[in-house]
Amino acid sequence: MRRPVLGCIAGDFTGATDLASTLVRGGMRVVQTIGVPATALDEATDAIVAAYAARGIRLHAVMLSRLGPTVWHDDPASASAVLEELEETARLALLAGDEAEPLDAGHVQELREIFDAQW
Numbered sequence: 001m002r003r004p005v006l007g008c009i010a011g012d013f014t015g016a017t018d019l020a021s022t023l024v025r026g027g028m029r030v031v032q033t034i035g036v037p038a039t040a041l042d043e044a045t046d047a048i049v050a051a052y053a054a055r056g057i058r059l060h061a062v063m064l065s066r067l068g069p070t071v072w073h074d075d076p077a078s079a080s081a082v083l084e085e086l087e088e089t090a091r092l093a094l095l096a097g098d099e100a101e102p103l104d105a106g107h108v109q110e111l112r113e114i115f116d117a118q119w
Contacts, residue, residue, distance in 0.1 A: 004031075006047035016051035023047050 006028070010016035013034065020032040028046040031037065035050060073079040093100055103111075111117060 004041065004045045004048050008047065008049045010049060010051050013051040016049045020047075020049040023049070 006023070008016075008019055010019055016032055016034075020030045023030045023046075029042075029044050030047045030049060031041055031045050032049045033051070035052070037048065037050070041048065073082055
């Protein structure tokens with residue numbers, strides 16, 4: 001099966017539409033989604049443009065099926081810190097095994113306040 005040659009993440013639906021239409025004008029066959037595609041893509045797809053529909057939330061990392069965690073930030077040092085945090089979180093999850101439980105909404109809010117998180 002042929003895979004798309006380009007994958008893009010846009011900050012919102014409008015940005016995704018602008019990008020998708022530009023790619024189509026350039027001759028690419030494009031699929032535009034909101035979030036992760038829920039179904040298999042047509043083999044003729046050249047590019048996927050996913051709208052990350054959460055205005056005001058800064059996105060710094062994505063999980064790509066062939067590359068694993070991919071991060072970016074305002075500068076290389078900050079991106080490196082995000083990647084390190086992802087790696088440590090994955091390590092803790094592996095060590096905890098089946099005993100790990102998700103945080104409830106109260107604990108998530110507490111972390112937001114303590115670390116001044118914007119998510």
